[in-house]
Structures are given as C-alpha cells and as structure tokens.
Amino acid sequence: MKVAKFGGSSVASAEQFRKVAYIIQSDVERRIIVVSAPGKRYKTDTKVTDLLIQLAEAAIQGELIEPFVETVIRRYIDIADGLELSASDVTEQMKADLRKKIDTYRHDQDRLMDALKASGEDNNAKLMALYLRHIGLDAHYVSPKEAGILVTDEPGNAQMLPESYEKLRELKHRSGVLVIPGFFGYSLNGHIVTFPRGGSDITGSIVAAGVGADVYENFTDVDSIYCVNPSIVDNPRQLKEITYREMRELSYSGFSVFHDEALEPVYKARIPVCVKNTNNPEAPGTWIVAQRDYRDQPVAGIASDTGFCSINVSKYLMNREIGFGRKLLHILEDEGISYEHTPSGIDNMSVILRANQLEGEKERRIVDRIQTELQVDDIHIEYGLALIMVVGEGMERAVGVAAKATAAFAKANINIEMINQGSSEVSMMFGVKEEVVDQAVKALYDAYFSKQPLS
Incomplete structure (x- = not known):
C-alpha cells in the first residue's frame, strides 16, 4: 500500500486535478491520498493559503469579509467548473463553513488563523474526493478527526500525540481511495490546530507511518531532488537516492522540497519515501532511504x-x-x-x-x-x-x-x-x-x- 501526498502546485487547477486522478488510477496501491490547499497556477498567482490569511486578517481587523470569502471560494469554483462538476452545493457549504469559523473564533486570533488556514486543505480534499467519485473511483473524504490525527493544542505548532497511531492503523482496513486533508489535526478538546511549515508533508508522513505503508510518495513539481539549489547552479545533478539523515540536514539548511520535521515519522518507521513529479510521473524521482551506496559520491x-x-x-x-x-x-x-x-x-x-x-x-x-x-x-x-x-x-x-x-x-x-x-x-x-x-x-x-x- 502506498500513501501519496500532493503539494499545492499539484492541486492548483482543474488540469492538475486531472493529472492527480491519472496518477491515482495508474496504481491500485495508491489507496490513501493527502492533499494540500491549491497553490499557484502561474508565477504571479496567489496561493489559497495566503488568501485565507488575508481573510483572517480582515476578520481580525473588523473589516468587510465577503470580498475575501468570494475570492477564496472562486478558486474552488474555477476548479469545479474546469472539471465539469456540479459542485454548487459543495461551494455553498464551503462559504457557510468559513463564516461559521469566523463567528466561532472571532475573538481568538490564533484559533481563527488556524481554522481558516486549515480550511484550504480541508475543502480541497472534499473537492478531490468528489472528482474521483465523478470519474468512477470509490473515493471517500476522511477528515483528520475521523482519521485520528490528534495533536497538541499549540496553534500553528501542532505536534502529533502518540495515541494517534493506533487510530490511524484502522485506515488500512477501509475500502476505496481515502482522501485526507493535510496541514492540520485536532486537539483533544476539539480545536483545529495546524502543523508548522511543510504541514501537509507532515500529515502525509504521519499517515504513512500510522498505516504502515510500504512507500510514502511525495508528489511535487520537480522530477527529483537536486544536490544543490537549481536557482544557484544551472542543471545540477539529480539525486537517485539520499538517506533520511542527509535529507534532514539539507532540509534544515534551506532545501525546500521536503521540510525536515516531515521526515521524523517515516524515519522512525523505516518507510522509504519517493519524491516524484506530478507533471512527469514516469520519471523515477528520488528515493529517501535508510542507507545508500556512497562509495562513488560521499557528498550528497x-x-x-x-x-x-x-x-x-x-x-x-x-x-x-x-x-x-x-x-x-x-x-x-x-x-x-x-x-x-x-x-x-x-x-x-x-x-x-x-x-x-x-x-x-x-x-x-x-x-x-x-x-x-x-x-x-x-x-x-x-x-x-x-x-x-x-x-x-x-x-x-x-x-x-x-x-x-x-x-x-x-x-x-x-x-x-x-x-x-x-x-x-x-x-x-x-x-x-x-x-x-x-x-x-x-x-x-x-x-x-x-x-x-x-x-
């Protein structure tokens, strides 16, 4: 069984949704899917998470929120329209959910920010599950609460509680394709709490460890991990393999492909990770493993x-x-x-x-x-x-x-x-x-x- 996580650029538009669906359909072992919020569709675009932060700030300042709500919902409507989905009921539910969160947490800025940011992933997972069913897959949206992702009650800095893994283990017995939103979990008192940076990567890693996946696939917008930032060096060497410890050091030091905190669950469970490209899924990608042959290349x-x-x-x-x-x-x-x-x-x-x-x-x-x-x-x-x-x-x-x-x-x-x-x-x-x-x-x-x- 594989757990596959798709980053923001992989789920930013209807075209990208179709690519994700093709990847899921091409391998029956991809049974659990973790999705981010829609990212940038083009260079000057704005990520949905950033739009939600603007919405939260407007609510905190007591400004008119409707224009911000409409801008956020428009992104999901554009995706649904591009997929020829009848999603008006879903988008109306999204609007109602955003307004409810604002009413609930209006006087608690940290809670409000967490709840609204998390809605980006949550609504995208619901839309993805709807589309997968539309094309004939037995797909199910699973909320982090239902999945059992229980976390500490630290807004913006959630840490996984150990008891979560026993609950997550039950997911592997469920049928069909399970779609889980990344980036957040629930505290024991029922609050939405987001992970720190790279939060969807953390969710994917936690779920992979919890269900004992054979492989954790992390789909992004590059064919592989490079040995150096390609914005500094032209056409740098691509890495076929890298160890958990090497990836941890590189992530800490500025590599943006995989955040360092996201590796801990799969590192402890010794689950191999494959970083792949949504736009070129046939490329072999880069494997993150416990050990590699470093005789020819001691520096990773x-x-x-x-x-x-x-x-x-x-x-x-x-x-x-x-x-x-x-x-x-x-x-x-x-x-x-x-x-x-x-x-x-x-x-x-x-x-x-x-x-x-x-x-x-x-x-x-x-x-x-x-x-x-x-x-x-x-x-x-x-x-x-x-x-x-x-x-x-x-x-x-x-x-x-x-x-x-x-x-x-x-x-x-x-x-x-x-x-x-x-x-x-x-x-x-x-x-x-x-x-x-x-x-x-x-x-x-x-x-x-x-x-x-x-x-």
Whole structure:
C-alpha cells in the first residue's frame, strides 16, 4: 500500500486535478491520498493559503469579509467548473463553513488563523474526493478527526500525540481511495490546530507511518531532488537516492522540497519515501532511504541559507570556568531565543542564531546580561551571515572532503567566517558573508560534482 501526498502546485487547477486522478488510477496501491490547499497556477498567482490569511486578517481587523470569502471560494469554483462538476452545493457549504469559523473564533486570533488556514486543505480534499467519485473511483473524504490525527493544542505548532497511531492503523482496513486533508489535526478538546511549515508533508508522513505503508510518495513539481539549489547552479545533478539523515540536514539548511520535521515519522518507521513529479510521473524521482551506496559520491548535497548572526564572546581561561557555556545558553533561553550552532575555542565561544530573534531592545539586553553576568572580556555580534552545509554520510570514510571545500573557497577568494562539524560527520557547516553565499555554493558544487558523470 502506498500513501501519496500532493503539494499545492499539484492541486492548483482543474488540469492538475486531472493529472492527480491519472496518477491515482495508474496504481491500485495508491489507496490513501493527502492533499494540500491549491497553490499557484502561474508565477504571479496567489496561493489559497495566503488568501485565507488575508481573510483572517480582515476578520481580525473588523473589516468587510465577503470580498475575501468570494475570492477564496472562486478558486474552488474555477476548479469545479474546469472539471465539469456540479459542485454548487459543495461551494455553498464551503462559504457557510468559513463564516461559521469566523463567528466561532472571532475573538481568538490564533484559533481563527488556524481554522481558516486549515480550511484550504480541508475543502480541497472534499473537492478531490468528489472528482474521483465523478470519474468512477470509490473515493471517500476522511477528515483528520475521523482519521485520528490528534495533536497538541499549540496553534500553528501542532505536534502529533502518540495515541494517534493506533487510530490511524484502522485506515488500512477501509475500502476505496481515502482522501485526507493535510496541514492540520485536532486537539483533544476539539480545536483545529495546524502543523508548522511543510504541514501537509507532515500529515502525509504521519499517515504513512500510522498505516504502515510500504512507500510514502511525495508528489511535487520537480522530477527529483537536486544536490544543490537549481536557482544557484544551472542543471545540477539529480539525486537517485539520499538517506533520511542527509535529507534532514539539507532540509534544515534551506532545501525546500521536503521540510525536515516531515521526515521524523517515516524515519522512525523505516518507510522509504519517493519524491516524484506530478507533471512527469514516469520519471523515477528520488528515493529517501535508510542507507545508500556512497562509495562513488560521499557528498550528497549542498544547501545554504541566509539571515543569521553570530554572538561572539571572549574570556581568558574560559575553558577552566565550569558551567560557562550553560550560563550563556541559559541567558538566551531566558530571552526566548533558540540557537543553531555553538562553535568554540579555549577562550572564546560563538552562538549562531537567526538574526530576526534580536530585533528591538532584545539585542542590547542580551549583550548587557552576558557582559554583567558572565564578566566577559569582549562580546560583539556579527550580522549578515549565511550558513552553507555540505552533507553526506560517506564523508566519514572519505579522505580529503574538507580539503576540497577549503581549496574551493580559496580558489574563489572567499573568506570563511567559521567552520563547524558535528561528531556524526554527516555534515560540515561553513559560515560566509551573505553577499558571497551563491558564489561559495557554486565553488563547492564545482569541487564535489562538476567532474562527476551525471546520473
């Protein structure tokens, strides 16, 4: 049995609905389908989720909501009309549902935002099930509540509750094609709660793990996962296989094909994932697996992200001071700040974090606290940092991987601000200035991939 998830671009229009239906019909093992809200139909289009956010903001501000409701519903009507569906009853139900959610949560902004955003996936799943029945399939819409997707009660940051998996297991005994909306679940007290970014990917992964699927297919708008962002490097190498750990590192570092949190359920259940293209389903795609043969290619990929800063702290004999690092990180915890990396030396320590966490007075307050409470010799914050991750499980057993990177940077005349490598040796992190990050990624790609035969 396969669980197949279709992203926003795959369900954005009537034409895309037909492609999804063809994919489902072409393989009887595709029995559980998870869908996103309609995405962009063309480059300047607006995603339905963004339209719903605009609707929520209008309701919160007490503005007239009807124009926003009509704009949202029009997207579903266009899909239904293009599929020659008689869906007027369904779209009227959609309108009534949106108004009911607004009336119910008007005075609770977080709940209202979650409920309206989730309706994008929910209504699209209902429309997809209707279309599949229209073309003769035994298809059924299944709400996350009925499926048993129970989550923590944290608006915008739902986490799966362990008891959900027992309920989800029952789905595999149901007949026909089951269509489940992605992106959200229900708290124990009955509230709609959305997952964080990549929420539909998370739903698909949870359902695949819950039913014990043989394969989890993630359909998107690219033939495969590339070893580097194709907007930086022209025609980069396509990956046939990548491991869960490699994908996790690359997703964290900026890969947008598959969000890192979405991998956890299938990783624990050891369910292979295949990333495929809705617009070219015959392409083999990329497999995400537990192990791969990395003898010929120890490095799997290169990812980069911007918007970081570094808090650099120096103190003579820091290494002799018991608890220094804990105290420093505790100050950040007190201020509600998460960090990414902590490279250190004997008398200095750096904390890499997202720069937007230091907005307003928070930067001055943190600097003052570190200076006063830890009695440091020097502290300064460096902004405009980009992080580049070189990822590959084969690096641990390959000689000269780090040397290739530093040589590539030197040849490109790029200064390395910092280097960090975890004990697992699955990835190496390099910090560079944001203005040279693309140049740095190209240099690394040339060093690791350009002389390799293409797959």
